[in-house]
Amino acid sequence: MKELKYRVELFSSYDHTGIEKHLEKMAEKGWLLEKITPFFRVYRRAEPQKLRYAVTYFPKASEFDPEPQEGQLIYEDYSARIGWTFVCRFAQMQIFRNAEEDPVPMETDPMAAVETVDRAARKGFLPYYIVLLFLSCLSWRSSGIAGILWMLLFLLSVIELCRYYKWRKDARKAAVNGVFLDTPRTGRLQMIFSVLLLAGILIYAGENRMRLIACALLIAGFFLTVTVISAVKLFMKRLKAPRAVNITVTLLVSAILSAALVSGVLWVCWHFFVSRIMPLR
Amino acid sequence: MPRQKLQTLTEQMFYILLCLKTKCCGIEIFDRITEMTGGRVTVGSGTLYDLLEQFLEAGLICEADRDGRRRSYILTDAGRETLAKEAGRLRAQLADYDRIFNGKE
Numbered sequence: 389m390k391e392l393k394y395r396v397e398l399f400s401s402y403d404h405t406g407i408e409k410h411l412e413k414m415a416e417k418g419w420l421l422e423k424i425t426p427f428f429r430v431y432r433r434a435e436p437q438k439l440r441y442a443v444t445y446f447p448k449a450s451e452f453d454p455e456p457q458e459g460q461l462i463y464e465d466y467s468a469r470i471g472w473t474f475v476c477r478f479a480q481m482q483i484f485r486n487a488e489e490d491p492v493p494m495e496t497d498p499m500a501a502v503e504t505v506d507r508a509a510r511k512g513f514l515p516y517y518i519v520l521l522f523l524s525c526l527s528w529r530s531s532g533i534a535g536i537l538w539m540l541l542f543l544l545s546v547i548e549l550c551r552y553y554k555w556r557k558d559a560r561k562a563a564v565n566g567v568f569l570d571t572p573r574t575g576r577l578q579m580i581f582s583v584l585l586l587a588g589i590l591i592y593a594g595e596n597r598m599r600l601i602a603c604a605l606l607i608a609g610f611f612l613t614v615t616v617i618s619a620v621k622l623f624m625k626r627l628k629a630p631r632a633v634n635i636t637v638t639l640l641v642s643a644i645l646s647a648a649l650v651s652g653v654l655w656v657c658w659h660f661f662v663s664r665i666m667p668l669r
Numbered sequence: 670m671p672r673q674k675l676q677t678l679t680e681q682m683f684y685i686l687l688c689l690k691t692k693c694c695g696i697e698i699f700d701r702i703t704e705m706t707g708g709r710v711t712v713g714s715g716t717l718y719d720l721l722e723q724f725l726e727a728g729l730i731c732e733a734d735r736d737g738r739r740r741s742y743i744l745t746d747a748g749r750e751t752l753a754k755e756a757g758r759l760r761a762q763l764a765d766y767d768r769i770f771n772g773k774e
Contacts, residue, residue, distance in 0.1 A: 444715045462738050466714035496713035497681050
């Protein structure tokens with residue numbers, strides 16, 4: 389029987405309510421979260437059990453830190469004091485679990501909780517979707533399937549950003565009255581758009597052989613590039629490189645690999661195209 | 670009207686500052702608040718950490734001692750003043766309640 393399970397799970401990073409409920413369901417089925425990677429959540433088999441999960445945020449943290457900051461370790465000490473066990477962290481997100489049926493929550497001040505989520509969102513979720521929105525606007529002249537794909541990305545960015553800002557506004561209002569507001573469920577939206585984007589890519593790739601080869605190479609290259617970049621980041625962390633050095637080296641490697649990937653795909657397509665028209669000459 | 674940051678205090682902010690009238694380690698604040706309020710008020714670990722950071726930034730508390738990761742804090746003069754203002758506000762509220770419901774002036 390498998391001991392580890394790797395799952396692609398689509399939640400917006402600020403959707404702590406959705407992630408918590410999902411992790412609790414997984415624990416009831418006998419799978420406990422072990423770690424989060426750029427592509428997967430890794431679960432380990434365990435006895436099915438009722439656990440409470442808490443997804444919290446440490447805005448000052450970075451994936452490029454050589455080790456957890458002292459503040460994060462103090463945060464863990466405080467949490468352990470009231471029965472919360474640290475599970476894993478990824479970027480600004482930290483995940484804890486508690487076996488008690490009705491534990492003291494980790495967040496008991498709704499206003500402080502909303503502001504913490506917002507500070508963390510400004511470092512990850514918001515820049516990501518703002519850049520995606522900007523890129524999709526730049527590509528508005530694209531036609532055919534490519535145009536539809538960019539339109540989908542534009543729509544996804546707009547919906548995600550609007551939902552976040554609406555939640556933040558409503559959560560702040562609720563917090564004035566001492567009430568916590570659940571985050572909107574983002575998993576389903578992400579799944580729908582992922583399916584539509586994948587379908588669009590398959591249709592685009594299927595139009596002719598050159599596109600099929602280009603798309604296959606780009607997708608394979610993308611996953612390989614992200615894997616190598618993650619490995620470089622991890623290697624720099626193991627060397628205890630300061631955050632700024634890690635960011636610089638990782639960005640440099642990202643730029644080189646991305647340029648190599650695009651150049652490689654263009655080269656293959658050009659050669660494929662040239663070799664097709666050569667016999668005509 | 671939205672609460673102005675740290676100008677009026679939530680119950681948890683109030684009790685954390687109250688705990689720090691004398692030097693207290695961050696991790697002991699949980700027990701002190703439970704003892705002080707008979708279990709009526711609880712503070713989450715995330716909330717405690719965030720509020721201590723906010724109070725430090727605002728100069729309401731300062732670090733009194735450090736032993737590895739165990740940090741102790743104590744109220745500053747600004748913290749005592751903020752607490753005193755909040756106590757005054759709460760007394761005024763209670764007085765208004767007594768006047769309306771119990772006819773006391």
